[in-house]
Amino acid sequence: MKPIRFPFYIRLGFVLIILIALGYLAVLGEEVLLPLLFSFLFALLLLPLTDFFENKLKWSRAPAALVSVLLFFSAASLIIYVIGLQVAKLSSEWPLLKAQVASLFHNLQLWLQSTFHINMEKQAAYINNISQKGLSSSASLIERTVFSLSAIVLLLVFVLVYTCFLLIYRKLLMRFIVTAFTEQYISIIYDISAQIRYIIRKYISGLFFEMCIITILACVLFALLGIKYVFLLGILVGVLNLVPYVGIFTALAISAGITFATSDGRHALYVALVVLGIHLFDSNFLMPKVVGSQVRLNPLIVVLGVVLGEMLWGIPGMFLAIPYLAITKVIFDRVPSLQAWGILLGEEEHPPKKVKRMIRKVKNKEQAI
Structure with missing residues (x-):
């Protein structure tokens, strides 16, 4: 039976509907998908270290994965600790910082008074009004900050746990993917x-x-x-x-x-x-x-991906956009029916200079004839 091939505009409509549905599901499942997608990238990064522990040191899979994740977490914690020491050192100069800001503020007031003829009393009244509005919203700001910090800590915990499990059960996941497709697609x-x-x-x-x-x-x-x-x-x-x-x-x-x-x-x-x-x-x-x-992604696609990632998941989405666009391009390039989309995601390929010269010579000969 000959397969049915729909016109391009119908296929494009299906693609747009699928993209909209995926975007909606991504927003709904942010709490699950965000740590899982980060964990997948970290698992790929730590895979050579885990293979080293398993093949060279003859460790079993669970200890190898756990030690790899702990080493990665320790290195990241060391960097954060060093940054924290520098920030603590900076906080010791807080009085100097306050004096510098106060001097800047005073100079700004003098400039506003001399340029726009706004006296000090009006400036002070305006600033007091702004500060009162800021104080009224400070409680909600502190609440959002505490919530954001707790969400970041929870995200890191889930990323570490998911990364460890992905490294342990990576062969099972690969076997599932292979089994889900027919034998002709295994290679x-x-x-x-x-x-x-x-x-x-x-x-x-x-x-x-x-x-x-x-x-x-x-x-x-x-x-x-x-x-x-x-x-x-x-x-x-x-x-x-x-x-x-x-x-x-x-x-x-x-x-x-x-x-x-x-x-x-x-x-x-x-x-x-x-x-x-x-x-x-x-x-x-x-x-x-x-x-x-x-x-090897098209810069336009990279910009669009980063913007869409920020719209979906904020700054974490911006980090995830480029690697997952690269993964999508790899899949599109290897599936015949999706190769056109892979071309759209990729960079424009320029022929070598020798080929360009040969094409130019052929065109000149055709014009001469």
Whole structure:
């Protein structure tokens, strides 16, 4: 029996309906899907370490997975502890920061009075009005902050637990996927699985390598400029740089603000210029070489994916957008009926220069004839 092939506009309508349904389910199932998707990425990252414990040290699967997750958690905790020490050191200069902000505020008042002829009493009344509104909403702000911190801690716990279970039962999950399809697709499934493992490991390790380079570069440049809290600001720039498109500007604002509060405006300007220079170096050279070469995604699709990820799940969705777009592209490229969508997700392939010259010669000959 010949398979029925619907027109393109009907197939496109089905795709749009499926995408809308998936987006709705993603919003409803955020509490379950978010830690599970992070855990899947971390499990792929820790898989070589788990295989090392199982194959080289002859450990059983559960201890190997547990030790791998604990080592990863310990390394992340060490980084957070070092950052906490730097923040505690910064808090010791709180009186200086208050004096700097008070001086800035006083100068701003004088400028407003001389430029717009707004006297000090009107400015003070306006500020008191704003502060009263801020105090009325401070209780809800504190409540939201506590809730956010507890949600982050709960998310981390679930990510660690899910990662451990995914590493332990990875072969069972693979057997389920293979059994769910007919025998003719088994080789394609194993090929897709191998490509996904390779791309995600390279992508995450590339991000970590990029973060280390950006952190070291920022620390060195800040130290040469005589900026205070070099290590804290360097880590801040390196970590926030991982947030696509908005992270580097957040790092610029925070770094310049801390420098202005602990030094002067000239050093704050230097910090802003250094962060912008690092961003240009990263986006034009480092990111395409270290990370971009692993995913090979269309920049337009990346931007749309990051925006949609933020709309669905906020900042965690922005982190998850790029790796899961890369996974989707791998699947689309290997399924014949979805290869057109894989082309849409990927970069435009340019033929080599030799091929371009040959095509140009053929066209010139045809025009001459």
